[in-house]
Amino acid sequence: MSLQEFIQQLLNGLSLGSLYALVAIGYTMVYGILRLINFAHGDIFMVGAYIAFYLVGVFYLPWWLSLPLTLLLTAGVGVLIDRVAYRPLRNEPRISLLITAVGVSFLLENLGLVTVGARQKGFPVPGMMASPVRILGAQVGGVSIWVPLISLAFLLLLLWVIYRTKAGMAMRAVSRDIEATRLMGADVDRIIAFTFAIGSALAAAGGILWSFKYPQINPLMGIYPGWKAFTAAVVGGIGNPTGAMIGGVLIGLVEVLTVAFFPTLSGYRDAFVFSILILFLLLRPTGLLGEPLKEKV
Amino acid sequence: MEPNGGQPLLSLRNVTMQFGGLTALDDFSLELAPGELLGLIGPNGAGKTTVFNVITGQFAPTRGRILFQGRDITGWRPDRVTAAGIARTFQNIRLFGGLSVLENVLVAYHVRLRSGVLGAIFRSRLYRREEEQMRREGMALLERVGLAEVAREEAHGLPYGQQRRLEIARALATHPRLLLLDEPAAGMNPEETRQLMGFIQHIRREFQLTILLIEHDMQLVMGICERIRVLDYGQSIAEGTPEQIQRNPRVIQAYLGQAEADEEGQGARHDVAG
């Protein structure tokens, strides 16, 4: 493998990983607060991609307007799902919530199939993404530079929200001790809604960037990225946003580099990621940065 | 009777329990002689329940050792601790709500079942005898604690007082030598509390139990405990007879602070209990 190829692959892994990171945030934050694996999160990623597709490709809105609009609308979808499907089940056995989440996931996918059809759609990719860039003497595709950079910007913004704003502080308080936060008079439901909004907006950003990288979109596009992002969240330590970012990048790199170095194994690509998941559950269930959760008794 | 007469049944040696940055229990030691009934009191958040949780293996202590009948049980899994002879109740009642009262008790007998899974599926002779035996014992136990009439009802439908009683009965079904009761009188009116006091003394005699009792209700603790230990902010601040404790200035101070806090937070605390 030439240096040029290696750099390209490294950047590929990095951009894929940063996308996983964006999606993993939503999983990890919701899990941190509700102990819910939001199975529908990967599909929200898909919804984000489609909203952008329609805004840009059908209504011809410019990207500077479409991007924030997509994030906003997708955040709304996430909040709506929480309000309608999850909130009524907050005090029920957790398995009810999980089953409902699986149902929402299937509903989104099949609504997608029914409304926009199963056919792949070509995503409108801005020119900046398509033009090649020179880096370290190697020529690489624009996406592999821009995607990780834009993702990084979003992730930094998120860290700022979590650690520097009042809303972020409230979110962290809820994830530490939901009952205590409620007793202190905080509107826990609103904080949870805010969490869904942030997670969904980031998933939408992930969906858009993903579609720049792989510009064919379909209603089932969220399934695998979703599960891999969840794996990233577990690897990073579920409940920990920084961990989710690290986990995402790690999973992306591992996935791309193994296939690059062992092309014969490319068929096993997905099995590989899930094996990492199971390995982590076996050897380090708290992930890289997570703390063991001690349920209060 | 006791092979080694002076040996304590349970001893905690310098136990510390930390949750992240919070030290819930700080270098805590305790000895419990066979047959004793010790009261563990202290303001809310003092670390009393945490004492139970480290004894029963819910959490492994950060530091320190726990010995039961001379055996080191530090860090054992809860089910093994139970099998070794320690049973507990929970501050917030944790019954198997959807199961019947009798079934709640039968679950506690399961650990002593000798039949294997196949024996149970194919209803081997041994299994049938064991099941029969369990049911008989379970009904007898319910009889003794006065729950026989409701044996077939679902546990979550019972009135509060009976739920507390069932939780104790369920703990008794594991054949414990040591019983840990976590605020059994919480949410009871004075009359129910008085009944409960009688009940605790009754089972103590009848089942020859050693009891460690966490209680908020001073009347109950002072009424039935020979010895009382006081916790505050994870540390032991006093130990003695009820009279000594009542006069101890540190205890009074700890509880005064609590009383003030309670006045403000009364409504909230009731919400938690309900």
Place this chain on the structure above:
Amino acid sequence: MKSIYKTGLTLAGLALLFLLIGWANGHLNEYYSRVLNTAAIYIVAAVSYNLINGVAGQFSLGPNGFMAIGAYVTTLLILPVSQKQAVWFLQPLVWPLRAYSLPLWLFPVALLAGGAAAALGAFLIGIPALRLRGDYLAIATFGFGEIIFVLANNIIPLTNGPLGIKGIPNLPYLLWVTWGCAVLTVLAVTSLVNSSFGRALKAIREDEVAAEAMGVALFRHKMLALVVSGFFGGIAGGLLAFLVSTISPSAFTFFMTFTLLIIIVLGGLGSTTGAVVTAVIYTVLQELLRVVESPLDLGPVHIPGISGMRMVVISALLIAVMLFYRRGLFGGREFSWDWLWQKWTKRKGTSWNQTAASRS
């Protein structure tokens, strides 16, 4: 009611079932016997899935993986050697399997082997997943299903990859086999659930912390439920292979798990009889719902068929049940003769009282 009557009634019910199957075997066309077979297979799969999800309360997403293992193992053991040569024409099948097969009359051995292999799979995935509190079982079993899917697609010398395996021999009296397995599964699972072990599993479902404090070893009991569930899942997979006579990885995607999830939720999580009844209802409903997807001509109005509409309806139904009717058909309870007897006598009792009241 006396237990001797109850046993009698159960036996009578079974006899009736077998009479029906005996009749169906000779009289039904291929389409209807296929529906009946499918119903029986869904019963096996759903009742075993309900054991881990509904009875023990541990959210597994693994049945598609277990069924896949069962189907492939059964097929590899029973497919005639000549057919194996025809199927694996690009790369040969791995050795002992290439040269040997079981004769068809040993199909129970093949089915049991499939079940055992699936149980082993369940055991292996249970080791990392069941030691942990929380919902790790869901993701680990999902990952397991995906890994099985990827392996089935890629290990061509064993599975023939995406092309799948064709020409699985027909079992004569398949209806007897599928329904026989359904009855045995229901009996075995019910017996387990009603035993001391079943009580321990329900205790875990109701309150894991309390169950452990009562001496129930969590890992061992969850593992028991998962392995038994995996075993019968494998049997269901093997039966499916005989029914459809062609298997490929795509038959065992997550969609299969979703279907079973619907069935046990509609039946009332934790209710074995509920799972049985809804397995049958679902099989029929699935056929009826094909209507939604086919174009509809209402005189002048023409509604084009919308593919996928069926799944929209079904997933919306799942959410609606969870939100508004969580107890499902049987509310976690079991059908019992006592219950029927009580209903019957109560109805008679009230009507008698009403007449008495209206007279006075």
